[in-house]
Amino acid sequence: MRFSGFRVFAEALTGHKGWKPLWRDPDPQPAYDVVIVGGGGHGLATAFYLAEVYGIRKVAVLEKGWLGSGNIGRNTTIIRSNYLLPGNQPFYEFSMKLWENLEQSINFNAMVSQRGILNLYHSDAQRDAYRRRGNTMHLTGAGAALLDQAGVRKMYPWLNFDNARFPIKGGLLQRRAGTARHDGVAWGYARAADLRGVDIIQNCEVTGLKIEGGRIRGVETSRGFIGAKKVGVAVAGSTSRVMAQAGLRMPIESHVLQAFVSEGLKPAIDGVITFGAGHFYVSQSDKGGLVFGGDIDGYNSYAQRGNLPVVEDVVEGGMALMPRIGRARLLRSWGGVMDMSMDGSPIIDRTPVDGLYLNAGWCYGGFKATPASGYAFAHLLATDTPHETAKAYRLDRFAKGRVIDEKGVGAQPNLH
């Protein structure tokens, strides 16, 4: 079933009785060419690109809960390609280009909205750093504009420019950045993969990896053994747990990140704004809620909920930046489990076990990477070579001293 404006019109005339479930609910087959562990954004995108680009269709995506129950449905929906380091920026720009054509390629409205992201700076040093970052972005075609205070005032005259401690001096603007409907991304990839023959199997938890002679043979699951020539693991916060089944220790700690949404408000913020002095980022959803977040809680956690001190810290950041949101009431907050890597950058690589592949370490920046992560992981699974934009994301880069430390804080996951 193809979605189109005509289809919506025709269904409206016939009482919307023709809509079908977006994907099948198949029982697992005995064996697949590729089994992907984790039915989140990255796993579903991987399955889609495996089928679409690399022609591998005997693929299963195994999800322990329901589809989209993890971080793909828990993030603040921001998409951007404003990184600095050569190992990162081309990859995120590749992702941005995939976002720009996503809805056409999966025939699903993911509500990709290129409303721009503005990273504010508050000091001369920060401006210089953003100038450098902006130049790096230009080198990869991402585009960037460095605004002075007048430029920011023109966009958002109501920001707290004269904050005594952190006056706003300007900002780095990426106009192509924006937001997307996070659930829509999961559903869209799931439907597109399903249409190409991928089996999406929910409520199927992987309980063991079957490895014989250093080679993967399949996975033990709550729905029985499933054979596989190749297994790709894309389980975000559960990476250490799943990879421990292969006897591997990971350069990852799991941490909880909270996010928040206010009650619905009239249109007030048309882009994404980030505070450069504290950690606060905000956009407004199409329903009117202010969607915002800040730092991770900072201690190992698998709890999918955080504690109040971080709520206070995030809200203080918001109030310092935009006092006018002070009367808005918080509607909901929630937490997700982040796979915080040791250098703040991801891993898309083979593992010491033949046929076992890893996609992890997304810290709390995984949503924007969803299309490129899926594409690059599919490339790796299909060809056994890293995608050209993901060559730096090696598992052994830590031991070899080739870390990609965007923030420069060292092997301290709760600071990335």
Added chain:
Amino acid sequence: MLIPHPLLGLRDAQEFTYLGDARLIERPTSGSEADLAEYVYLRDNPAGVHRELWFHEQGDRSWLVVTRNTLTHEILGAELARDVSLARKGETA
């Protein structure tokens, strides 16, 4: 979260800075590069009971080994890291 400091009683976790797995006390002495890389970069990262280092930065500046459940955030105990380290040295001596 309230951390039961062995000397000061229940203290707000906000007074502390978190470092990570308490195994970081056991710095490798082999001189091997691989051992050091493993020490610096690899973690067990368990879902469940976790022994971890917290620094009482805005308190008495002691290092604690806190035992905490990462699935529930329940704190099961706290010891002075010094005591843990001395006990360990006693075991190996």
